[in-house]
Amino acid sequence: MPSESRSRLSRRRRESLQALRSSGKGRLCYRRDWLLRGEGVLEERASTPQLSSYAGWVVDHVLPHTQENLSASETSTSSSSTSGLDQPSFVPRSPIRSLAFSPAPPRTPATPGGTKGTRESQHTEPMLLRSSRGIEVEGCIRMYELVHRMQGTEGLRLWQEEQERKVRALSEMASEQLKRLDERKEREHRKEFQDLRELLDKSSREALAQQERLKAEHRHRAEILNLKLWEAEQQRLRREEGQLRLRSLYALQEELLHLNQQLDSVGQHRDPEVDLLALRSRGKQLRGLISGIIRTTTENGVPTAEDQAVAESALQEMRDLLTEARACEDERRRQDEEEARVKRQEAQVQQRPEVHNECPAPSQGPGGTRSEGLQVKVQDSTMQWHQQLQEASRQCVLAFEGLTGSKDSQVKKIKMDLQKAATIPVSQISTIAGSKLKEIFDKIHNLLSGKPVPSGGCSVSVTLNPQGLDFVQYKLAEKFVKQGEEEVASHHEAAFPIAAVASGIWELHPRVGDLILAHLHKNCPYSVPLYPAFREGMALEDYQRMLGYQVKDSKVEQQDRFLKRMSGMLHLYAAIIQLRWPYGTRREVHPHGLNHGWRWLAQILNMEPLPDVTATLLLDFLEVCGNALMKQYQAQFWKMMLLIKEDYCPRIEAITSSGQMGSFRRLKRFLEECLQRKEVPVPKGFLTSSFWHS
8 A cells, every 4th residue: 555545544544533532422431440340351351252143244244345445445535534434444354264353453654665564564463353242342333333324325315305306396496486487577578568569659649640730830830921921912012002092192182282272373362252262162171181181191001092082083173173263263354354344434433453452471571461372382492591401411421421430449439439528418408507507508618619528537629530520510419409309309398408508509609500400400391391292203201201200110100209209399499599598798699589480480371281280380389489479579479379360270170180189279279368368478497587596
């Protein structure tokens, strides 16, 4: 046996002995007094050993197995430790094969060459036989161990079978549960797939429904858009047709006014007959009718075919009236010629001079009665004066064109500073105190005189740019008129402090006054007075702007706002012509005094009235300037007031519709009160002497 195998066997023996000591058998208590039981035991130990009745069975059943186990342990390197515990270190062979048993000799350490010596000693030493009692005990132990091992093997086999059965049952159960789990997962997957399909189908249906709704909405919007486009096209066509009709109405009005003038001129140098008076009265009604149609269509939109038909019928009737009046005039002339021929035949009858009852026009001074014929256009001298003012304004704009059109940042800053220095003081004019008003006037006067003035934290002067003076004069005049258009239109009392400063600046800087008049005439043509005529080929919006209306995005401002702006500017004009700057020299006359107010009043009474506009502006002018005109012209002014009440008011009433009689009634009530009291009240907001000392 190799040394390595012996060492392993020895190690296993030691482990087996250690295991036996730890086992219940090793912990048993043995009696040690068996040696004291007597000599019988000693004799037995000394006698020749005899084989027990179990010896044969042990030799036949136990020893062969022990020999096999021992051989297997010697040849195998991985046998279990239990084999060392169950088998003894040396078992004698069967008596059949060996004559006697001897105990295994004590193991000696393995040394080189020791194996051979050991084997030799085993052969040379005599074999000692064990006692029958020991063999019997050993046989019992061997048999018990075999039975116990067999029982353990059988129990292990039964346990293994039980475990295998349980494993098979558990495997079958697990397989069944796995199968059920797979089926459940399959059902869940099918359900999820079905739910997903239903969700997709539902989403598809909703998407299709949404698509159909979008298509329907798109068709609806397309229909609405097409309808709007069609309406816009129809509106455009109606607008164009209305503009054509409006131009036709203006042409009809101009022709009707011309025919009316001819009708009024028939027989004006003689006492008119009843027929001519009736014809003239009807002519005035027709003139008011067509003027009302034009005014209504200008406010509400475009004229209709019925309006044009009514205007054409009125024009035709006017033609018939003129023909009839001329026929009456011819008949009257023939009668006069016949009477003259008869009278000439009388020798001693002197020719009676023709009496002329015609009075001079109000612009020439009131006195006597008034002629029936009124003008449509402004006088040539007034129109020439108006055109000269507009040309002066255009030349002023051209003079500072380089300043406004410059791209240089420094020039732009100078322009903004000059504009602020010119416009901000005008915005600060109020009725707080006369000293405050004088400070504002001095600031404006110093700026126009070329002196540096503070503005916006810096010093500004018109000498900073060669075109600065023209720019400041233009912007200053524009701001004065703008204040009348906005501030005075909302608060009529504000007209007097603004007019006082404007009058003082006008007196010291006449060019500013001319620019004020130019802006005023441009924004309010009725301050000339001027009724712009419609020319062939003129756009309707341009004509409305000429009349003073504000047109933005083809939309004309409302009539009440238009009248409010015109009233504000005329209030300012009426205040300027009667006020003088109290701190002036008083050596020169007013640059634009009350004589211009008398001229304006006379010229507007010589012109055909306009519905709503003439009554409003005439009342504003008389309320602001009436007291000053009364003090200046006295009896002539009262004749003018009587003429307005008795002759001009019926003309205004004839062309005013029932819905726009408010301004006419206020004018008529104002005239009646003034004529009854023989006094025109002082205008509200007039600056008294105490104001200038405040």
